[in-house]
Structures are given as C-alpha cells and as structure tokens.
Amino acid sequence: MRQQILLSGVGGQGILFITRLLAEAAIYKGFPVLTSETHGMAQRGGTVLSHLKVGPFTSPLIRPGQADGLILLKAENLARHRFFLKPGGWIVVNAPSRPEGAEDIYWIDADTLAEQTGNHQSVNLIVLGCALSRVEQQSKGQHSLFYSLNDVTAVLRQRLAQRERLLNNALHALTLGAEEGK
Amino acid sequence: MNNRILMMGNEAIARGLVEEGCSLATSYPGTPASEILPGIAKWKSELSLPLHVQWAVNEKIAFEIAYAGSIAGLRTAVSMKQVGLSVASDPLMSAAYMGVKGGFIIISADDPGPHSSQTEQDSRLMAMFAKVPVLDPSTPREAKECIALAYELSEAFEIPVLLRPTTRVCHASQDIALGEIHTINRERGFQKEPARWAATPKFRYLLHRALNDKLAAIAGWQKTAPRLLNPDVTSTKAIVTSGVAAAHTRDIMGDLELWEKVAVYQVIQPYPLHTGFISMLLKTYNEILVLEETTGVIEMQLARRDKIRGKMASAVPEAGELLPEVIEQLIADFAQVTRRPLPAPPAVPGRRPSLCPGCPHRASFFAIKKAIPHSTSIYASDIGCYTLGLNLGAIDTFLCMGASISEAAGFYHAYRQMNKETNIVATIGDSTFFHAGIPALVDAVVQDARFVLVILDNSTTAMTGNQPTPATGVGACGDATSKVAIEDIVKSCGVTFCEIGNPYLLPEFTDLLKKANKHSTTEGLAVVIARYPCLVDKRSKGSRLPGAPITISEECDGCRYCVKEFECPALEFDEQTKKTHVNTLLCTGCGICIHVCPKKAIGKG
Numbered sequence: 001m002r003q004q005i006l007l008s009g010v011g012g013q014g015i016l017f018i019t020r021l022l023a024e025a026a027i028y029k030g031f032p033v034l035t036s037e038t039h040g041m042a043q044r045g046g047t048v049l050s051h052l053k054v055g056p057f058t059s060p061l062i063r064p065g066q067a068d069g070l071i072l073l074k075a076e077n078l079a080r081h082r083f084f085l086k087p088g089g090w091i092v093v094n095a096p097s098r099p100e101g102a103e104d105i106y107w108i109d110a111d112t113l114a115e116q117t118g119n120h121q122s123v124n125l126i127v128l129g130c131a132l133s134r135v136e137q138q139s140k141g142q143h144s145l146f147y148s149l150n151d152v153t154a155v156l157r158q159r160l161a162q163r164e165r166l167l168n169n170a171l172h173a174l175t176l177g178a179e180e181g182k
Numbered sequence: 183m184n185n186r187i188l189m190m191g192n193e194a195i196a197r198g199l200v201e202e203g204c205s206l207a208t209s210y211p212g213t214p215a216s217e218i219l220p221g222i223a224k225w226k227s228e229l230s231l232p233l234h235v236q237w238a239v240n241e242k243i244a245f246e247i248a249y250a251g252s253i254a255g256l257r258t259a260v261s262m263k264q265v266g267l268s269v270a271s272d273p274l275m276s277a278a279y280m281g282v283k284g285g286f287i288i289i290s291a292d293d294p295g296p297h298s299s300q301t302e303q304d305s306r307l308m309a310m311f312a313k314v315p316v317l318d319p320s321t322p323r324e325a326k327e328c329i330a331l332a333y334e335l336s337e338a339f340e341i342p343v344l345l346r347p348t349t350r351v352c353h354a355s356q357d358i359a360l361g362e363i364h365t366i367n368r369e370r371g372f373q374k375e376p377a378r379w380a381a382t383p384k385f386r387y388l389l390h391r392a393l394n395d396k397l398a399a400i401a402g403w404q405k406t407a408p409r410l411l412n413p414d415v416t417s418t419k420a421i422v423t424s425g426v427a428a429a430h431t432r433d434i435m436g437d438l439e440l441w442e443k444v445a446v447y448q449v450i451q452p453y454p455l456h457t458g459f460i461s462m463l464l465k466t467y468n469e470i471l472v473l474e475e476t477t478g479v480i481e482m483q484l485a486r487r488d489k490i491r492g493k494m495a496s497a498v499p500e501a502g503e504l505l506p507e508v509i510e511q512l513i514a515d516f517a518q519v520t521r522r523p524l525p526a527p528p529a530v531p532g533r534r535p536s537l538c539p540g541c542p543h544r545a546s547f548f549a550i551k552k553a554i555p556h557s558t559s560i561y562a563s564d565i566g567c568y569t570l571g572l573n574l575g576a577i578d579t580f581l582c583m584g585a586s587i588s589e590a591a592g593f594y595h596a597y598r599q600m601n602k603e604t605n606i607v608a609t610i611g612d613s614t615f616f617h618a619g620i621p622a623l624v625d626a627v628v629q630d631a632r633f634v635l636v637i638l639d640n641s642t643t644a645m646t647g648n649q650p651t652p653a654t655g656v657g658a659c660g661d662a663t664s665k666v667a668i669e670d671i672v673k674s675c676g677v678t679f680c681e682i683g684n685p686y687l688l689p690e691f692t693d694l695l696k697k698a699n700k701h702s703t704t705e706g707l708a709v710v711i712a713r714y715p716c717l718v719d720k721r722s723k724g725s726r727l728p729g730a731p732i733t734i735s736e737e738c739d740g741c742r743y744c745v746k747e748f749e750c751p752a753l754e755f756d757e758q759t760k761k762t763h764v765n766t767l768l769c770t771g772c773g774i775c776i777h778v779c780p781k782k783a784i785g786k787g
Contacts, residue, residue, distance in 0.1 A: 010533055012768075020355065023188050027357045033188070034321070035355040038297070045751050046535030058321060059430040060354035063507045065525040080532065083525040111767070120767045 001031050002055035003146045004062045006084045009073030009094075011045045014124035018071075019050035021128070024155045025147040026054045036060035047077065054146050069143070071131055073110070073123055075099060090143050092131040094123060106134040108180055114173070122173035128152065129177025137182065149178055186357040191322035191347055194358050195261070195289060196221025198329030203366035204259050205284075206234045206251035208244035210617065211646035212263030213298040214352035215291035219261060220647075223659045229363070235658045237649055240583070240617040241266035245273045245288070249342075252286035253379060254372045257333055261289035264305045265582065269618070271308065274342070278312045279389040280378055281340040281396075284368060285333035288314075292348045294475040294503040300565070300582060302501060304477040309344040310453045313393055315400050316344040318452050318474075320428040322356040328450070331405060338403070339396045348475055350426040350503075397454050406451035408459045411435075415445045419516065420463065422480060423473040424449040430506040431473060434513055444517050449474075455483040464489060471497070471516045475504050491516065536573055539752040540729070540770030542714035543568045543638050545685035547576035548748055548778060550607055550636065553695035559605035562589040564619075566611035567645040567716075568638050573749055577609070584618025586610045591622070591631035605699055606633035612668060613643035613651045620671060626707055627676040634698045635709045637668060640716035648719045656721070672709045679708035686714050686727055688777040717770060729771025732764050733787030741781065748778045 005022070009015045019035050026033035036051040051062045067084040075095035085091065093099060094110040110126040132152070135143050152174060160167035189197060196218050199207060209219035219235060226233045234251075238244035241262040248260035262270065267290040274288065290305035309316035317332055319325035325347050332343040377385045400406075408422070411432065421444055423431045428448045435441050445467070449455065452474065463470060464486050472481045472492035478500075481492035491497040498504070498512060507524055514521040537544045547568075550561070556575060563569060563577040564586040571577045581589060590608035597604050610619050615637050623635070643649040650656040655665035672680045679701045683694040691712070698708035715722030732752075740760040744753050752769035753762050762783075776784050 011535065012538075020188060023355055023357075027186055027188055033355075033357050035188075036350060037190075037353045037355070045533070045538065047532035058428075058432040059434075059506050060321070060350055060356075060426070061430065061506050063505075063510060063524075064527065065522065076533070079528055080530045083527050115767070 001146055002057075003053075004067050005052045005069050005071060006062055006067045006081060007050040007052065007071045007073075008077045008081050009048055009124070011048050013048070013073045014121065015048045015050050015073060018124045018128050019052055021152060021155055021159070022052055022147060024159070025151040028151055028155055029146065031146065032056060034058075034060045047080065049081065069131075069135065069145075071127060073127055078105075090135050092127060092134060094127050106130065106181070108177065110177065113176060113180065117172065117176065119169050119173065122169060125170055125173035126177035126180070129174040129179075130181035133178045133181035149174070186359050188355050189322055189326075189358045190217055190353060190355045191325050191351040192217035192353070193221040194322040194326040194356070195329065195345070195347065197225065197358070197360065198326035199259050199287070200225045200231065200233075201361045201363050202330050202333050203257050203364045204233070204287075205256040205366070205368075206248055206258040207261070208236050208238050208248045208259075209261040210238055210241045210244050210266055211643050211649045212266050212291075213646055214293055214349040215261050215263045215266075215289065216646040216649070217352070218289060219658055227659050231363075237658050239652060241270040242273060245270035245277075249273060249277050249282070249286060252282040252284045252342075253280070254284070255368045255370045256284040257286075257366060258284060259287040259289060262291070263299065264290050264292045264303050265300060266290070267305055267308055268303070269583065271312075274308070274312045274314075277342050278314045279386060279393055280381065281389075281393075282336060282342055283340065283373070285336035286342045287329065287332045287336065287345055288342055289345045289347070291352050292346060292476065294348055297349055302476045304475070304479060305344060305346045306452050306479040307477050309346070310479065313397055314342050314344055315397070315406070315451055316346050316453050317406065317450055318346050318424040319351055319450075320424070320426055320448065322351060322354055323358050325351055326358060331450075335400070335403065335406060339400055341393075341396050341400070346425070348426055350429075398457075400451075401454040401457045407456045408447045408449045411446045411448055412441050415442055417443060417445050418468045419470070420445040420447060420467040421471045421473060421513065421516070422447045422449060422463065422484075424452050424480060425475050427473040427475055427504045427509060430504070430509045431513065434506065434510045438510070438514060438517065438519055438521060440513065440517050440519065444513075449480055452479050453483070455480055460484060469516070471512065473498060473504060473509055473512065476501070534573065535570060536749055536751055537567065537570050538717055539750055539768045540717045540772040541567070542640055542685045542712065542716070543571060544574065544748065544750060545688055545691070545714075545774045546609070546636060546638055546712040547571045547574045548774070549685060549688055549692040549695055550609070551576055551747070553692045554605045554607055554634065554699045559607055560590075560593050562586045562593065562606070562608045564608075564610040564614045566614055566638075566643075568609060568611055571609065574747070583614055584610070584622055587619050587622035587626060587635060590633040590635065591626040591629060594631040594633055595629070605703070608633055608635045610635070610637055611644075612637060612639040612641065612653060613649075615668065616652050616666075620675070623672065623675045623677070630706060632702045632706055634695065634702045635707065636695070637672075637709065637711045639668060639711050639713045640719070641713075641722055642716045642719040644716045644719065648716065648721070654721070668711055672711070677707055677709050679705065680711070681709075682711040682713050684714055685712045686772060686774060688774055727772075730773060730786045731766075731771055732769055732773060732775065733785055734762055734764060735783050735785060737781045737783035738762055738779075739781055739783075743780055744775055744778050744784070748775060750775060
C-alpha cells in the first residue's frame with residue numbers, strides 16, 4: 001500500500017481533525033502512516049495544508065505531482081494546490097457548483113449541506129464521506145482508497161467514545177456526505 | 183488493532199521523556215514546540231507519575247529550573263522554540279561549562295521556512311557556540327528514540343544535550359509503538375562542589391578545558407555516530423544529511439533508483455561531528471553533497487572545500503525550507519540522472535491569516551487607530567496572535583518578545599533628541615508582558631519614557647494553543663496555582679496611570695485610550711489593560727458577553743470601510759451586490775462592527 005493524499009482548507013474548518021482520522025484509519029488497517037500539519041500563526045483563518053502518506057515512506061511531505069488525491073474544503077484551493085496532484089489523480093472539492101473545465105473533479109456543496117443540518121462544523125466530515133463514495137464508484141475502479149466508510153466509522157467511535165452527541169453528529173455528517181456522493 | 187498509536191513528533195518526544203524517567207519538565211510555549219509539555223502532562227495525569235511539569239514565565243527561567251533539577255540528580259528536560267533558546271542562551275553557555283548530574287535535555291525546535299517565527303535560526307549553531315552536543319532527528323519515531331540516546335549521552339559525559347527537531351518533525355505525525363516506562367529512583371540530592379557549581383573565573387578556565395575534553399570524547403562516541411544507510415554501495419560520491427532532509431532523501435533515493443549508486447550517511451549528531459567519520463569521508467569520496475537545515479553546520483566541520491557541495495559552495499540554498507522537491511533536484515543533479523518534470527506551484531498566494539471573528543484584539547486595535555491616529559503615531563507591537571494587527575494597519579514594527587515596551591521607550595528618547603513630536607503606542611499580550619515586558623516597563627518608568635502601553639489581556643497564551651499565563655491560576659496539568667495580577671505589577675513598577683477597559687465596549691474603550699494618550703503627553707507613561715477573554719479559550723466560556731445576530735441594512739453603500747479597517751472574517755464584501763454581508767457561519771455576534779460602520783448600516787437583527 002502506497003497512497004498520498006493532500007488535504008487543504010482554511011483555519012477553523014477541521015483539516016487537522018480529518019487528517020488524524022484518516023491517519024488513525026491507516027493504523028487501524030495495519031499500514032505505516034506519516035502526516036504533516038500546519039500550526040501556529042498560519043492556523044488563524046489562513047490556508048491550512050495537511051499531507052497524509054500511507055505506506056513505507058520516511059518523508060512527511062508530498063512532492064508536487066505525486067499526490068494520488070486531493071481533498072479540498074475550499075474551492076479556492078483548487079488553483080493553489082492542484083500542482084501536487086499526479087497525472088490521472090482524483091480531486092474531491094467542497095464547492096457551490098461544479099468547478100469549470102475540470103472533468104476529474106468530484107464536487108459537493110458541503111457548506112449548504114452543513115447549514116441544512118444545523119451543524120456548521122461538519123463540512124470536513126461531509127467532504128470526507130463524499131470522497132469515500134465518489135472516488136471509488138465514479139472512477140469505475142480506476143482509483144481506490146486505503147480506507148472504507150467502516151474504517152473511518154470505527155475510528156470515530158473509538159475517538160469519540162465518551163461523547164455521544166459529538167459522535168452522532170460526526171457519523172451523521174459522514175453518512176450524509178457518503179449518501180450525497182452516490 | 184495493534185499497539186501503535188498516532189503521535190505527533192512533539193507527543194513522541196513527550197512520550198520518550200516519560201519512558202526514560204524524566205522527573206522534571208519545564209517549557210515556555212512557542213510554535214513548533216508547544217505540544218511537548220502538554221504531552222508530558224497528559225501521561226503524568228493518566229498514569230499518576232511522580233513528575234514535576236510546569237510552564238515557566240519565560241525560556242530562561244524554564245531552563246534554569248530544569249537545570250537545577252539536573253544538578254540535584256534528576257533526569258530533566260526543558261523545551262522551547264528556537265528563538266526561546268536565544269532568551270535562554272545565558273544559562274546555556276554557563277551550564278555547558280558546569281555540566282550536569284542527572285541527564286539534562288534541552289529541546290529547541292527550529293522552524294525552517296519560517297512558518298511561524300521571526301527567524302530561521304539554526305539551534306545547532308547555538309549548540310556549537312555553547313559547546314554542547316546536539317542530536318537532529320529526521321522523523322517523529324526517531325525523535326522519540328533520540329531521547330534515550332540523549333539521556334545516556336548526557337549522563338555519560340555529564341553535559342547538557344540539545345535535541346533539535348524542526349517543524350516537519352514536531353508537527354509531523356507517525357504510527358509509533360508505546361514503550362515501557364522506566365522509573366528511576368534518585369535520592370542523592372545536590373552534592374556541594376563549589377569549584378564546579380560556583381566556579382569563579384579561575385575555575386571556569388579549568389571547566390572550559392574539561393568541556394573541550396568531553397567534546398573530543400563525544401566526537402568518538404559510537405552510539406551517536408553517523409549511519410551509512412546503504413552499506414553495500416561502492417561509490418565515489420556520497421550524500422551526508424541530517425534532520426528531516428534525511429527523511430526526504432531516503433524517499434527520493436528510492437524514487438530515483440540511486441540506492442546502489444551513491445552512498446548516503448545520516449548524521450544523528452551534527453555537532454560535534456565524529457572525527458573518525460570526517461577523515462573516512464574525506465578519504466573515501468571525491469564529491470560530497472551535504473543536505474541539512476538551515477545553516478551548514480555539518481558542512482563547516484568538513485574542511486575540504488574542493489570536495490564539498492553544500493551551502494558554503496552555494497550548491498544548496500542557504501535560506502528557506504529544504505523541501506523534498508528541492509532535494510530531489512539537488513540529488514538528481516549530483517548523481518547526474520534525469521528526473522521527472524516538476525509541476526510548478528501556481529502564482530496564487532495563500533489566504534493570509536487574520537484575527538478570529540470576535541477577537542477582542544481586533545476591537546482594541548480599531549480603538550487605538552480611532553483614539554490615537556496612525557498619521558500622528560508610531561505603533562510598536564510584540565509577538566503573539568496580535569501580531570496579526572499588522573493587517574489592520576495597527577503595527578509599524580515588532581522585533582522580539584517584550585520589545586514593544588523598550589522600543590516605545592527608545593522611540594520616545596530618540597524623538598526627544600530630535601526635538602520632534604509623535605504619539606507612541608505599544609501593544610503587548612498578557613503572556614508576553616510576563617515573559618519579557620516587566621523589566622522593560624521598570625526601565626521606561628525610571629527613564630521617564632512617555633507613551634501609551636496597551637496590554638492586550640485575553641487571559642491566555644492564545645497563539646500557541648491557549649496555555650495558561652501567571653495570571654490564570656492554572657498549571658500545566660490543569661491544577662490550581664497561585665496567581666499574579668497584571669495591574670498589581672504595573673502599579674508596583676511605579677506607573678501612575680493604570681486603567682482596565684473592555685475593548686468590546688468600543689466607544690468607552692476608545693475614550694479611555696484618548697485619556698491615556700493625553701496623560702502620556704502631559705504627565706508620563708500610561709498603561710491601559712484591554713481585558714476580554716480569548717474566544718477560542720475553552721477555560722473562559724463563562725466570562726464572555728452574550729452575542730446577538732448581526733444584520734446589514736439597506737444603508738450599506740459598499741464603501742468597504744469595515745472590510746478594510748476592521749477586517750473581520752465574518753464581514754464579506756459581495757462583489758455582485760457591491761455591499762457587505764455577514765457570513766453567519768463565522769459571525770460570533772460580538773457586535774463590535776456596529777460601532778465601526780460609518781454609515782450606521784450594521785445592527786443587531
């Protein structure tokens with residue numbers, strides 16, 4: 001297993017949370033994992049970028065042109081971070097409409113969905129859920145992900161074991177994203 | 183499931199310290215080192231370990247407390263960011279001479295880039311300057327392993343050991359196995375030895391000679407010797423690398439299929455570089471590429487300019503992060519192989535960070551600009567979240583921790599010398615005031631420097647993750663501590679004008695600043711404490727004012743004053759309607775913007 005996924009958004013959207021969720025899913029599956037995160041000054045509403053590398057890597061950073069996929073919580077990051085994607089890679093982006101001139105992109109309007117559920121903080125999990133259903137199904141087996149909905153659910157249940165309300169909200173957002181993605 | 187857990191580099195360092203019997207740990211928060219101490223505190227609480235864990239007022243004090251613990255016989259550690267080691271450099275230099283008893287690890291986290299720092303300074307140079315050994319881990323897992331090594335080295339030679347992780351180690355996360363926790367019982371206590379612990383210059387000379395002997399022996403200590411990563415290779419070219427550059431190099435060597443063509447040495451201890459390694463390297467190889475961050479510390483110790491390709495030969499960039507794509511190009515050129523074309527990053531700048539919606543600092547800065555206009559003033563500021571006041575045009579200069587007050591004093595004295603007039607406003611955060619602002623304030627009072635000092639008191643060290651300040655009354659493990667009130671300190675420094683205001687009450691707060699400025703121009707130094715809790719601080723939830731939904735009426739004529747001068751992320755300008763609108767996902771309902779709009783178009787809905 002070798003998979004490199006770049007996740008980006010802006011400070012406050014919960015990029016770190018979903019990066020850790022996926023990293024823990026990798027450990028749950030028995031794979032080695034490395035991530036790299038943005039902290040400090042850069043976190044205050046600025047662009048936040050996380051690298052996730054599953055497999056026998058030692059460097060925590062993804063080089064340009066080598067990411068298998070991008071998960072973008074802001075459409076504006078499409079222009080900014082697309083150069084990390086390898087030829088033929090996949091992109092899942094949170095955008096109000098299909099971004100122009102880009103056929104390999106799966107998009108979801110997670111802001112509107114989050115607002116409808118009344119949980120503004122759930123954009124990250126909705127997009128993650130969407131990535132789960134869209135990347136594998138819509139690429140007709142061309143792409144695969146190292147994790148499944150069950151893996152992420154298991155990690156969430158473990159992480160939020162004592163916090164039932166948070167867990168239910170998180171699972172709801174993840175499933176909503178996965179359903180919308182179908 | 184297995185026994186590996188996801189650990190951030192800083193958490194791995196914390197776990198390593200706990201496993202190796204660290205009994206006393208201190209720190210002052212600073213990115214990228216802030217998560218080390220909370221990591222230790224977590225294990226102390228979970229496992230009820232007998233361990234003293236504390237945030238100190240600044241890095242110098244943190245260093246001295248941990249150092250004394252070590253000469254009392256315990257294994258101790260102090261952690262900080264690289265500029266913090268500058269603050270702690272005074273005890274560092276002297277501690278190197280006096281040496282240690284229990285193992286003493288100084289963790290100084292560097293920030294090549296820089297991502298969240300004033301400089302890209304290389305702590306390994308500081309180790310060289312102080313004459314102490316330094317270890318340079320390449321991954322979180324290695325950082326944890328380095329703790330055991332560092333304690334062993336420190337105790338074998340009775341010397342402080344520096345551990346130098348960088349942002350890409352501190353804030354990388356990796357699957358790491360938990361190890362056994364060793365409890366070390368040491369009850370011997372401090373053994374009096376005046377020629378060492380209270381050495382006068384004559385004895386310092388002897389200590390210096392002893393230190394040089396220790397370093398020479400450490401340069402031959404096999405456990406920290408450089409590691410050849412591909413022992414089967416025979417080549418005339420070698421790559422020597424340390425820190426995260428070594429981690430990038432490993433991946434790239436595989437991708438470029440060079441493992442059988444170029445020897446790669448990973449240096450664990452960049453200073454002192456092993457003497458046997460230096461002679462072997464220079465004898466065996468014709469060309470040597472050195473990849474390290476940020477200064478050429480290894481390179482400096484390899485005294486053959488004709489063979490070395492590094493920073494001093496301008497073959498490797500001397501500033502900025504050595505990103506893997508940069509290293510890939512350097513290695514490909516060095517090995518004379520072709521590499522894949524690299525997609526270039528677009529010319530799209532990232533979104534700049536900004537103060538959070540509802541941040542009390544934004545209100546304070548807006549009030550300062552209103553009360554003491556920029557056109558007639560110099561605004562000196564400091565290090566913290568509020569450095570983002572730069573975006574609001576409320577900061578002209580910031581230098582280092584605590585300098586806002588001394589710089590304001592310096593501007594006052596300079597303008598007086600020139601017979602020129604100016605208003606001067608210094609802004610400093612509460613934690614920074616405790617850290618290095620108090621001596622500066624005493625000096626300003628004594629020298630009768632006249633300016634307005636606004637202490638932005640959000641009751642927390644916000645930028646680095648809401649660590650407590652000495653005014654909070656909470657320790658690193660959430661335990662209750664004594665408190666020291668900022669206003670008591672200000673008054674006891676001899677300041678006659680010290681008033682507390684709430685920046686959320688913008689008109690009243692602006693009036694208070696006007697009064698303070700009048701005082702500073704006629705009477706003397708005036709201090710205003712802008713007190714309102716940080717909105718992301720979970721501890722302060724109960725003490726906030728209730729919010730209300732904000733609406734924008736038809737009166738909005740799209741003048742953009744609020745967007746430019748107030749820059750709240752929740753106020754967005756709609757290019758289609760040419761009006762401002764409220765982003766309800768972000769708005770906290772603080773209502774400060776109601777007082778900002780010159781057209782009175784913003785109100786409570």
